[in-house]
Amino acid sequence: PTLSMMERVSSMACLLLAFLVLLPACNALDERSILVDIYTSLTGPSWSSQGLWNTAAPHCTWAGVACANAVNVSGLSLSSLNLVGTIPPSIVGLGRLEQISIMYNPLLVGSLPAILGNITTLTLIRIWNNGYSGAIPYSWTNLVNLVTFDVSSTPLNTPLPSYFGELVALPKLYSFIVYDCNTGGTIPPFRYSPMLSYLRLSGNNMLGTLPSSIGLLSSLTYLDISYNNLNGSMPIEMANLTSLQSLDGGNNKFDGTLPHFFGNMTSLQFLTLGPSNRFTGTIPASWANMINLE
Numbered sequence: 001p002t003l004s005m006m007e008r009v010s011s012m013a014c015l016l017l018a019f020l021v022l023l024p025a026c027n028a029l030d031e032r033s034i035l036v037d038i039y040t041s042l043t044g045p046s047w048s049s050q051g052l053w054n055t056a057a058p059h060c061t062w063a064g065v066a067c068a069n070a071v072n073v074s075g076l077s078l079s080s081l082n083l084v085g086t087i088p089p090s091i092v093g094l095g096r097l098e099q100i101s102i103m104y105n106p107l108l109v110g111s112l113p114a115i116l117g118n119i120t121t122l123t124l125i126r127i128w129n130n131g132y133s134g135a136i137p138y139s140w141t142n143l144v145n146l147v148t149f150d151v152s153s154t155p156l157n158t159p160l161p162s163y164f165g166e167l168v169a170l171p172k173l174y175s176f177i178v179y180d181c182n183t184g185g186t187i188p189p190f191r192y193s194p195m196l197s198y199l200r201l202s203g204n205n206m207l208g209t210l211p212s213s214i215g216l217l218s219s220l221t222y223l224d225i226s227y228n229n230l231n232g233s234m235p236i237e238m239a240n241l242t243s244l245q246s247l248d249g250g251n252n253k254f255d256g257t258l259p260h261f262f263g264n265m266t267s268l269q270f271l272t273l274g275p276s277n278r279f280t281g282t283i284p285a286s287w288a289n290m291i292n293l294e
Contacts, residue, residue: 031073032059034093038076041088042108047081072096079103087113098145099124106131112151114139123172124148134158136178141166152179159185160206168217169193179203179224187230192216200224202248207231215240224248226272231255239264245292250274260284269294 039053047053051063060067066075073094083105091097097119102108109131116125117139123146135158136151149167160183161167168176169191175198186208187201197219206228215237221244231253239261245268255278262268263286271293273279287293 031071031094034090035059035062035065035073037088037090042078042081042083042085046084049081066099068096075099075101077101077103078105081105083108086110087115089115091115092118094119095121097121099126101126101128102130103128105129108132111135112137112156116140117142120144122146124150126150127152127154129153131155135161136164136167138163141170143170145172146170147172148175149173150175150177151181152177154181156181156183159183160188160201162188164188165191165213168196168199171195174198176200187211187225189213190216193219195219197243198222201228203227205229209233210235210238212237214238217241219243221245221267226250226252228252234259236261238262241265242267244268246270248272249277251276253278255279257281258284258287260286263287263289265290267292 036054044053049063053062058070059065060070064077064079065073068074074096075098079101080103083102084107092115098121100116100122103126106129111134112127112132114137116122117137120142122143125146126148127150132154133156138161141163160178165188171194173193173196176196177200179200180203183204183206185206187206187210189211190213193216196217199217199220199222202224208230209232210225210230212235214235218240220241223241223244223246226248229252233256234249234254238259242264244265247268247270250272251274253276258279258281262271263284266289268290269292
């Protein structure tokens with residue numbers, strides 16, 4: 001006998017209900033398996049602290065794992081664990097991952113993990129005090145939701161890439177930091193960035209001039225280019241940085257007269273042009289406009 005329309009609808013409803021009930025359990029199993037793969041790929045048994053990883057405990061209780069709910073991983077902090085190895089491609093399966101921090105793992109060497117560029121949900125990448133070297137991956141220009149980019153005290157020993165402008169122009173990027181990474185080389189041209197407020201490129205032994213395209217970063221409130229070997233005059237296009245509150249250009253080799261156009265920066269509170277620079281002349285009268293300077 002054939003099923004009536006009512007029976008078929010009832011059967012489909014039961015199947016849908018079963019799917020919805022089982023889906024979280026399936027997702028939990030998938031995300032747990034991915035975390036175990038990360039643990040294995042980064043020689044988890046040798047970690048300095050196990051923090052419940054690869055145990056029967058719910059994966060959202062493992063040290064450094066944050067979940068938006070009881071299932072989906074939203075944050076991953078792998079810090080001070082003596083990591084060795086590479087991040088596996090399976091990490092892309094963490095479909096709601098927003099933040100990843102990899103810090104204080106000096107034995108973690110090789111290239112920065114290009115695979116992170118495939119996780120377009122990321123809003124934060126923080127990589128400090130690791131052994132990574134080489135160029136910032138081009139794939140990271142795909143991170144359209146990135147808000148915070150922070151690579152610090154990591155020996156990249158490679159100049160900022162030609163696509164640097166694409167990185168700083170990511171549509172939601174608020175903070176871009178490459179600090180104490182010994183990049184050398186020059187600063188590539190900037191692109192217009194609608195959201196970028198915080199830019200730190202200090203301590204990198206960079207050479208050459210500050211690009212005039214710095215004037216495209218009109219939302220900047222903080223700029224630190226100190227402890228490099230930048231030379232020449234500061235570009236007049238910096239006059240466009242009218243929202244700037246803090247500028248540190250100290251310990252470079254800038255020369256010429258003190259920039260009169262700094263007088264346009266009426267929001268400026270902190271200004272450092274200290275040792276090693278070679279400015280000449282007197283303090284411009286226009287600097288009297290910087291009424292918020294401390």
